Amino acid sequence: MFFASDNWAGAHPDIVQSLVQHASGFAQAYGTSDLDRRVEARFAEIFERDCQVFFVGTGTAANALSLTAFNKAGGVTFCHREAHVIEDECGAPEFFLGGSRLHGVDGPAGKMTADTLQKAIARFPEGFVHSGRPMGVTVTQATEIGTLYSLAELDAISAVCRQHDLPLHMDGARFANALATLHVSPAEMTWKRGVDVVSFGGTKNGCWCAEAIIIFGDRFTGELPYIRKRGAQLFSKTRFIAAQFDAYLRDDLWLQTARHANAMARQLADILAQSPGGRLGWQPEANEVFAVLSPTVAERLQAAGAVFYPWKLPRTSDITLQEGEQLYRFVTSFATTSSDLDQVSRLLRN
Amino acid sequence: MFFASDNWAGAHPDIVQSLVQHASGFAQAYGTSDLDRRVEARFAEIFERDCQVFFVGTGTAANALSLTAFNKAGGVTFCHREAHVIEDECGAPEFFLGGSRLHGVDGPAGKMTADTLQKAIARFPEGFVHSGRPMGVTVTQATEIGTLYSLAELDAISAVCRQHDLPLHMDGARFANALATLHVSPAEMTWKRGVDVVSFGGTKNGCWCAEAIIIFGDRFTGELPYIRKRGAQLFSKTRFIAAQFDAYLRDDLWLQTARHANAMARQLADILAQSPGGRLGWQPEANEVFAVLSPTVAERLQAAGAVFYPWKLPRTSDITLQEGEQLYRFVTSFATTSSDLDQVSRLLRN
Amino acid sequence: MFFASDNWAGAHPDIVQSLVQHASGFAQAYGTSDLDRRVEARFAEIFERDCQVFFVGTGTAANALSLTAFNKAGGVTFCHREAHVIEDECGAPEFFLGGSRLHGVDGPAGKMTADTLQKAIARFPEGFVHSGRPMGVTVTQATEIGTLYSLAELDAISAVCRQHDLPLHMDGARFANALATLHVSPAEMTWKRGVDVVSFGGTKNGCWCAEAIIIFGDRFTGELPYIRKRGAQLFSKTRFIAAQFDAYLRDDLWLQTARHANAMARQLADILAQSPGGRLGWQPEANEVFAVLSPTVAERLQAAGAVFYPWKLPRTSDITLQEGEQLYRFVTSFATTSSDLDQVSRLLRN
Amino acid sequence: MFFASDNWAGAHPDIVQSLVQHASGFAQAYGTSDLDRRVEARFAEIFERDCQVFFVGTGTAANALSLTAFNKAGGVTFCHREAHVIEDECGAPEFFLGGSRLHGVDGPAGKMTADTLQKAIARFPEGFVHSGRPMGVTVTQATEIGTLYSLAELDAISAVCRQHDLPLHMDGARFANALATLHVSPAEMTWKRGVDVVSFGGTKNGCWCAEAIIIFGDRFTGELPYIRKRGAQLFSKTRFIAAQFDAYLRDDLWLQTARHANAMARQLADILAQSPGGRLGWQPEANEVFAVLSPTVAERLQAAGAVFYPWKLPRTSDITLQEGEQLYRFVTSFATTSSDLDQVSRLLRN
DSSP: OBOSOGGGBOOOHHHHHHHHHHSSSBOOSTTOSHHHHHHHHHHHHHHTSOOEEEEESOHHHHHHHHHHTTOOTTEEEEEETTOHHHHSSTTHHHHHTTTOEEEEEOOGGGOOOHHHHHHHHHTSOTTOGGGOEEEEEEEESSOTTSOOOOHHHHHHHHHHHHHTTOOEEEEETTHHHHHHHHTOOHHHHTGGGTOOEEEEEOGGGTOSSOEEEEEOSSSSTTTHHHHHHHTTOOOTTTHHHHHHHHHHTGGGHHHHHHHHHHHHHHHHHHHHHTSTTOEESSOOSSSEEEEEEOHHHHHHHHHTTOBOEEOOOOTTOOOOOOTTOEEEEEEOOTTOOHHHHHHHHHHHHO | OBOSOTTSBOOOHHHHHHHHHHSSSBOOSTTOSHHHHHHHHHHHHHHTSOOEEEEESOHHHHHHHHHHTTOOTTEEEEEETTOHHHHSSTTHHHHHTTTOEEEEEOOGGGOOOHHHHHHHHHTSOTTOGGGOEEEEEEEESSOTTSOOOOHHHHHHHHHHHHHTTOOEEEEETTHHHHHHHHTOOHHHHTGGGTOOEEEEEOGGGTOSSOEEEEEOSSSSTTTHHHHHHHTTOOOTTTHHHHHHHHHHTGGGHHHHHHHHHHHHHHHHHHHHHTSTTOEESSOOSSSEEEEEEOHHHHHHHHHTTOBOEEOOOOTTOOOOOOTTOEEEEEEOOTTOOHHHHHHHHHHHHO | OBOSOGGGBOOOHHHHHHHHHHSSSBOOSTTOSHHHHHHHHHHHHHHTSOOEEEEESOHHHHHHHHHHTTOOTTEEEEEETTOHHHHSSTTHHHHHTTTOEEEEEOOGGGOOOHHHHHHHHHTSOTTOGGGOEEEEEEEESSOTTSOOOOHHHHHHHHHHHHHTTOOEEEEETTHHHHHHHHTOOHHHHTGGGTOOEEEEEOGGGTOSSOEEEEEOSSSSTTTHHHHHHHTTOOOTTTHHHHHHHHHHTGGGHHHHHHHHHHHHHHHHHHHHHTSTTOEESSOOSSSEEEEEEOHHHHHHHHHTTOBOEEOOOOTTOOOOOOTTOEEEEEEOOTTOOHHHHHHHHHHHHO | OBOSOGGGBOOOHHHHHHHHHHSSSBOOSTTOSHHHHHHHHHHHHHHTSOOEEEEESOHHHHHHHHHHTTOOTTEEEEEETTOHHHHSSTTHHHHHTTTOEEEEEOOGGGOOOHHHHHHHHHTSOTTOGGGOEEEEEEEESSOTTSOOOOHHHHHHHHHHHHHTTOOEEEEETTHHHHHHHHTOOHHHHTGGGTOOEEEEEOGGGTOSSOEEEEEOSSSSTTTHHHHHHHTTOOOTTTHHHHHHHHHHTGGGHHHHHHHHHHHHHHHHHHHHHTSTTOEESSOOSSSEEEEEEOHHHHHHHHHTTOBOEEOOOOTTOOOOOOTTOEEEEEEOOTTOOHHHHHHHHHHHHO
């Protein structure tokens, strides 16, 4: 019953098998092997267009380096005020940006709206050097609280970006989970919506350590090879990332693992919502469940070995907590089993 | 016949097996799993003292973050002028240092001497803000041209460091190769010589992607957790690095692979030195061979599929090249076989 | 009728005269002349204790370099969310900090409270690397909207700082204006309240260009000489700053000019409050008046040549604007005359 | 007898008078006053073409911000290995560049040659991310050792820049002194030679504190306003810099002061060269004299109150020093008098 995070799981057997298979033999280093090339081509297939692919080692690296491609002196990047980039990366984006700022934008359900984004941008009058200047926008899909931007919401955000000529980045640490729920293609969720750059995450969904920066168009590609090497993210044996993605993207493994995780989350949500004194913070849309539990229930689960963390209330939330109650986060993954859920269910029934 | 670099090899079977073994099950993320702790303890055994261990993903990261622990405004770090940190990391150290400078120090055989280091430091008078101020020294062991600092040479460098109260860092991307030749213990090559921080490399010697920053004493440890996370080098599933090191450090695998690579290098050196018109640039001391080849010989090898790169003459070298001659680098690894060398030998005899 | 900003005024005649007097002759450069030393001693007198004094050229430099003295990897500095450092310096603090973040704290009247600060700090659990870590607090005195922290409010902020071992910086771009209203000594408004570092501004109050970083205690002094030089703020002919401060601090000129500016602000506030349809946003406490004017009144003033700017509503403000109404800022200075105010008064009476 | 540096002098009376004249009245802040505009237009006249002008406070700021306009990830800027930017600015350029490197280029007489520059650039093969990539070239005119690039030498450097598409910056801290010796126009020494950006210094030649970044063409102008503000170099009362330049550039004051300083240097060189045991290090071409003095002579001068500093031997110098001898630097300025020189002469004759 491990619901602490999707990165407490190890690697999916198919991923492991791919690493075994590619471990022997010699191959060009630093991203130029045949396997690297093949996986890059696979990304182009999946996204239904040419794209530049840059492997990196962590989601934080994918986000920070992506934003660095947009960098300007005095630049400001807009994100939801509780986005992962601003709350959970120890300032890595601003560090890689050399001080350019992330500006937190309000919005319900963990999401900026076109309106709150527009208002935030309006605080930076054109040409007024004192306030700095907008340089980009980043959305998290799925969001930090397990919700999703609909295609219409992405369109609205994207329209604001185009109006101000701001590139749009998507933090897709849980890209597959979002896709699995929305039942759309990768293209439909990204460049067809106006997204310029994607942090494409594999780690949380079954890889050991496989993240990629995907760039559509040629606006930012020239800089990335240098940004990546300078950022200590050019791995020498890149085929170890390529080998993970090779299995991940084959036969829709990535979508299967995401669908499984999402399904587990929905079932877990139902179970927790029905616990004595329990209720959902909001409906899960990907693989994270946020639920208010009574202290009795929480303790009973923990005593039985379930691992999950308390979570701070989103600032826009209208949840009110009774004495002793607490909001908790439960994360499912490819490795979550029905048996785990049954066990939770049994514990709550008693 | 792949001699392009030791990172053209994949992963050693024992490393791969360890990844297979640790892939299932759940474990704490971000460096706090039992396996992480166990491997950290193993490092303490190997170094015969308490040490702090920080896993990172690339050798460039290990170097850049290590030096960042020493950082000061206007700081200057001394390294050999042809060291990897200054020549081959795209400015990553200076980037992570926020602009603090690497200062290239002269010296024969790819090594600073106590004397050249002393003279370089003397260019920065104490308290004279205009020139900046010394903040650290970094040696590469084995060096970028495959030579080694002897223990006596390290002692001499270290004495200069102590005199100026400068911390001493060792870039050990090929740490095991150095150790294997010197026949000394890890402790004898590091903290017993006054080394404060080591970039301990596993990738070039049989791992996929496993590097660690080892810190002796508690002078710099408080900062590293934040420096690493901010530097996008805190992996979520750290046990994938721990699992590699677990196998790497068990039963002296790391020393065996290094000894093998070094032995292959020595044999290859003998073969190349006897090639028609060929000669060694200098004696190999680890797993890299630098040889001047006649154009005929070089072409014959390449035509037969041997992969190796031309190399620029070290600035301190006294080699003179004849028309068409070129200095080449050959790197051996755990995956180099006697059969590879026999093939080279046969090609040269014809 | 120039109320656009206190930096639209030139230099006070006594300041100008001091520059004339010190222009001839030779003196040591880079902050070591006799005059530099004398002015530094004068600061110690004024603050009634030893302090380190570092001249810089702009208020932005004073703030950015001061905060850099506190810098830590993953560091977060707390300021009011509408403070000058976060809204009007084009990201200079974060740039000089290499990406360390400013975190905006809520609070009425342009001020953090001990409570809002405490809550903001609580978002950064100790040792949790993902969120980064608190590294300092900065208050603006007078604030960006012309209000003041009382001594009791400073004590409360300072107690929170001490509890978390965070250094406290005061942005004193309008230090003298604050002092003049509070009727306290410089010591009482700073180190006796627990302030560690002050950006001491002279420019807005009658100098051409004279700012100083004042450091109490020896916690941060060793770094500042290098931080300043590396930050391009070590002037060669520093005596031109020293000469300005020499006159500024002699015979309480600085307090006289501040008292004058504050008095002009209070009179202007009375005049504007009585204008047809006009009202104050809040009571002025230093040399800035924020007033809501009817469009008729605003246009009449502007047509007559008065210069003043519209100002965005503070986010914590409870002001509601009618159609056509607008909040405006009026700033007075040593150069504002009673005749200017009379002219405004006459225009409003018609 | 102050020869320590040209920044030991104060301000020229005409500069001081201009500050007196412009001290009263109100004017727009932050570089938009009528006087700012007028002085900018004057720069265009002097350079005989449109140019963008950005006032800053120090020569270090002018250099660092200029180079930042060229910045690229992994970027390398080439300068002479003993240039002021690399030896005397405490790493400010690399700090403002966020870690991009200065690469020291060899060359006699304090100057790069087209050949040494070409060879240095050749160490960075195109597209090879490991080494980083060239992004600019900076020459110092006059150089750090008082020599000058001839127009032909500048043409040769510039041709190398164009071949590699590298922008060319000129550090003109002693621009006027160079111009005065070469007897050419500002245009002929800069953009007609292919110089893109100039650090135009006024401080060493009679101003208190007046430096400007001059940009030809529109390649870099959009970024500079933000780079300057973010760099804490946007002064509020910019007219205090404008007022200095207004006098400086009127009626060729700047050229007169430079010619005077240069003439004083030549006379001083003759005097020192004839001192017992004395000789010139090399011929002075601007306002700096480098001479080897016998210990007796040096002590006699110092005992009589002459101020001048020992200087380290340039690495390319062929000077050999006898026991007790030392190379010294003497700097003249607008404030050096014939009477100073007579006094030196008398002291040496005795």
